[in-house]
Amino acid sequence: MPDIVQPSLTPQGVSPLVAEVKRRPDVKVTTLQSMKEKGIPVAALSIYDYPFARTAAKAGVDVIIVGDSLGMTVLGYGNTLPVTMDEMIVFASAAARGASPMFTVGDMPLGAYQISNEEAVRNAIRFIKEAKCAAVKCEASMKLLPRFEAIANAEVLVMGHLGLNPQKIHEMGGHRIQGKTIEGTKELLKTAKALESAGAFAILLEGVTEEVSGIIRNEIKIPVYGIGSGRFVDGQLLIGHDPLDLYDWGARPVPKYIKHYRSDSVGKTAGEVMLDAFSRYVQEVKARQFPFPENVHHIDIEAFKNPAKGSEEDAARILELMSFLPKAA
Known part of the structure; x- marks a missing residue:
């Protein structure tokens, strides 16, 4: 009979993965606001369970979002629409137990x-009370603005999700990049400002052209993070499974904003490979290297320089707001 290998424990009786996490100060909402003001990029991942959360913490991740994307990455649904509150609470609870010192956001599913x-408000409080999250995230629109006001008035931190909204996949006609037109840009900026006024503590932009993301970031005071939304934001988010190439895209092309962090090392455990990938992602975000040019979506600048009749004033205003762009961009 082969010898049974006992798990390695520290003298305190805990896993080295927990014990070796460098003692960082807890990331709080005030930390995130300060990081924006100081120009320090936030590295965020969507994480769904305890071991992934511990690895993310060890890698130096600042924020984890327990996203309804778990419907696809973990539960095998074709999209996020079937995910329930009860499912979200189970996974958010697991991730939150391993999240210290990171800031944990629970994603409110459709319905x-x-x-x-x-x-x-009732469901937002469930994330705080039952799952021990610090905040919640909701997909946003002008029509849903009263929900953000209500949650904020209940003294629950709420993040707005703009751009590509997976819960509106049918309404949007699929996964389409946002912020490519003059009207689309105006609507995104209007909604972002309204969310700030409604009490949102931060905004996540998904699938937005980087020029428009940069405008939004510069025009509001709260942090603006991006997933597939370019380089000119206050922080980056990736789905935790994507750097590890764990999601099967099948015949569909891998979205260009995703980077797979490959390891050429042999003799590493799966946990060590995961830690290496997450650490490299954090380092590249902090150094403002990721996303790389090949990961970015752009506006059609000519459409803004030569607008349709009646849109000239709006186009000129948007181009003026893009003055922050590097000349080579």
């Missing part, structure tokens, strides 16, 4: 906040 202000 958790659209019905009424009362339902939105």
Whole structure:
């Protein structure tokens, strides 16, 4: 009979993965605001369970979002629409137990906040009370602005999710890059400003052209993070499974904003390979290397320089707001 290998424990009786996490100060909402003001990029990952959370913490990740994307990456659904609140609470609870010192955000699934202000507040509180998250995230629109006001008035931190909204995949006609037109840019900026006024503590932009993301970041005071939204934001988010190439895209092309962090090392455990990938991602975000030019979506600048009749004033204003762009961009 082969020898049974006992797990390695520290003298305190805990896993080295927990014990070796460098003692960083807890990341709080004030930390995130300060990082924006100081120009320090936030490195964020979507994480769904305890071991991934511990590895992310050890890698130096600042924020984890327990996203309803788990419907696809973990539960095998074709999209995020079937995910329930009860499923989200189970996974958010697991991730939050391993999240210290990171800031943990619970993602409100379809149906958790659209019905009424009362339902939105009730479910937001579940994330704080049951799952021990620090904040919640909701997909945003001008129509849903009262939900954000209600959650913020209930003294729950709420993040707005703009751009490509997976919960509106049918309404949007699929996964389409946002912020490519004059009207689309105006609507995104208007909604971002309204979310700030409604009490949102931060905004996540998904699938937005980097020029428009940069405008939004510069025009509001709260942090603006991006997933597939270019380089000119206050921090980057990736789905935790994507740097590890764990999601099967099948015949579909891998979205260009994703980077797979490959390891040429042999003799490493799966946990060590994961830690290496997450650490490299954090380092590249902090150094403002990721996303790389090949990971970025752009506007059609000619459409803004030669707008349709009646849109000249709006186009000129948007181009003026793009003055922050490097000349070579």
